[in-house]
Amino acid sequence: MSISGDEMDPGDGQEEKIFVTVRVRPLNVKEIAKNDVSDWECVSNNTIIYKNVKALTERSMYPNAYTFDRVYGCDSTTRQVYEEGVKRIALSALNGFNSSVFAYGQTSSGKTYTMTGITQYAISDIFDHINQQDDREFVLKFSAIEIYNECVRDLLSADATPLRLLDDPEKGTIVDKLTEIHLEDWTHLMELLAVCEAQRKIGETSMNEMSSRSHQIIRLTIESSPSEVSGVGSASILAATVNFVDLAGSERASQTNSVGKRLKEGGHINRSLLTLGTVIRKLSKEPNGHIPYRDSKLTRILQNSLGGNAKTAIVCTLSPAHAHLEQSRNTLLFAVCAKEVRTSAQVNVVMSEKVLVKQLQREMARLEHELKNMSGTTNDSEAIIKEKELQIQKMEQEIKELTQERDLARSRLDELLRAAGVDQKSVPWVC
Ligand SMILES: Nc1ncnc2c1ncn2[C@@H]1O[C@H](COP(=O)(O)OP(=O)(O)OP(=O)(O)O)[C@@H](O)[C@H]1O
Numbered sequence: 001m002s003i004s005g006d007e008m009d010p011g012d013g014q015e016e017k018i019f020v021t022v023r024v025r026p027l028n029v030k031e032i033a034k035n036d037v038s039d040w041e042c043v044s045n046n047t048i049i050y051k052n053v054k055a056l057t058e059r060s061m062y063p064n065a066y067t068f069d070r071v072y073g074c075d076s077t078t079r080q081v082y083e084e085g086v087k088r089i090a091l092s093a094l095n096g097f098n099s100s101v102f103a104y105g106q107t108s109s110g111k112t113y114t115m116t117g118i119t120q121y122a123i124s125d126i127f128d129h130i131n132q133q134d135d136r137e138f139v140l141k142f143s144a145i146e147i148y149n150e151c152v153r154d155l156l157s158a159d160a161t162p163l164r165l166l167d168d169p170e171k172g173t174i175v176d177k178l179t180e181i182h183l184e185d186w187t188h189l190m191e192l193l194a195v196c197e198a199q200r201k202i203g204e205t206s207m208n209e210m211s212s213r214s215h216q217i218i219r220l221t222i223e224s225s226p227s228e229v230s231g232v233g234s235a236s237i238l239a240a241t242v243n244f245v246d247l248a249g250s251e252r253a254s255q256t257n258s259v260g261k262r263l264k265e266g267g268h269i270n271r272s273l274l275t276l277g278t279v280i281r282k283l284s285k286e287p288n289g290h291i292p293y294r295d296s297k298l299t300r301i302l303q304n305s306l307g308g309n310a311k312t313a314i315v316c317t318l319s320p321a322h323a324h325l326e327q328s329r330n331t332l333l334f335a336v337c338a339k340e341v342r343t344s345a346q347v348n349v350v351m352s353e354k355v356l357v358k359q360l361q362r363e364m365a366r367l368e369h370e371l372k373n374m375s376g377t378t379n380d381s382e383a384i385i386k387e388k389e390l391q392i393q394k395m396e397q398e399i400k401e402l403t404q405e406r407d408l409a410r411s412r413l414d415e416l417l418r419a420a421g422v423d424q425k426s427v428p429w430v431c
Pocket of ligand 1: 025106107108109110112113114212247248249317
């Protein structure tokens with residue numbers, strides 16, 4: 001697989017908007033059984049409209065048409081959602097840009113369904129790309145984080161002790177002691193994803209038998225360095241991460257009939273999503289003002305993806321059912337704000353000690369060479385000066401001799417004039 005310029009948009013350090021898409025899933029069996037109807041229609045590649053005619057005649061504070069980078073109706077495939085924009089963002093990590101792909105939406109709207117496909121398509125493309133490159137060597141590292149009830153957990157560790165978040169002046173927020181596993185191949189990926197799935201907190205609610213009760217971040221770190229055959233031209237080492245974020249779904253306790261444990265989870269989920277919504281809204285309206293990233297673990301961990309050094313795509317998922325109109329509108333409002341948010345991704349170049357030593361050695365050799373050339377030039381100049389000095393001495397000697405000869409000639413002339421009795425003053429050429 002080759003990555004074309006279109007797919008691997010460089011744009012180092014340039015601001016760009018978050019790529020926002022909306023995907024509507026089909027009505028599910030329960031919704032059909034309740035004779036619910038579909039409220040939404042994608043009328044073009046990027047416009048989705050509210051099609052409930054009765055409501056159109058009512059005065060509504062909500063818009064009835066929304067435009068995004070792409071919209072996908074209920075007959076769309078995850079492959080389409082991936083190929084038409086999300087892929088470009090995800091694969092930019094191969095070129096050293098941090099990137100993130102999020103799924104956001106109410107519970108049971110299709111976030112996990114969409115993100116599972118996107119994660120696998122993207123990592124499959126990353127493997128293909130790596131296999132076709134012989135001028136660079138790649139190392140892939142896999143890690144997985146879960147945020148459950150505001151606690152951060154390592155999905156690759158049997159130890160459920162919450163992990164601490166630390167502030168790194170260069171990298172931003174980092175998850176302390178997070179397991180990173182060297183990813184070998186496709187089979188290895190499938191094993192790791194299965195471990196994450198088994199570890200992730202899933203519970204049954206009345207809206208989704210397999211509801212994700214936590215936020216999940218699958219993180220792939222891609223490091224690449226010039227291979228032996230590539231020569232010195234491309235000496236940089238690139239390191240970037242791509243995050244695949246499957247958020248827990250926003251929900252109303254009344255709709256999910258939550259009590260006890262599920263209600264508590266729902267409270268945490270909604271609070272962190274509220275912070276995410278506030279962060280996105282503030283970034284879209286006053287990006288230079290105070291952004292409350294630190295109000296939730298989710299926004300702290302994803303700070304770079306939301307307004308910093310990253311390329312970001314958000315897939316907002318909707319249930320089409322009329323029963324979920326309010327939630328769908330909230331999701332669309334989130335999406336409207338998200339499309340105004342700008343990030344500015346930079347190529348992340350790192351130096352290994354080996355490369356650093358090599359570069360210093362090269363620089364020293366260059367300086368030594370320059371020094372030698374300079375001392376060569378100095379020697380030449382000294383020789384020229386010496387030669388000139390000799391010439392000057394010779395000329396001074398000649399002047400001295402000529403002056404002596406002139407004086408001798410004058411005195412002889414005086415003698416001759418005196419002997420001839422000629423008055424010297426009457427001879428004009430005798431001074
Ligand atoms: N586009 C789609 N086409 C067909 N089925 C879908 C689609 N999206 C979701 N589904 C189905 O709908 C159900 C709910 O989807 P999913 O679990 O992905 O929702 P979710 O948004 O992740 O929910 P939660 O927030 O509760 O975890 C699943 O059975 C899934 O297979």
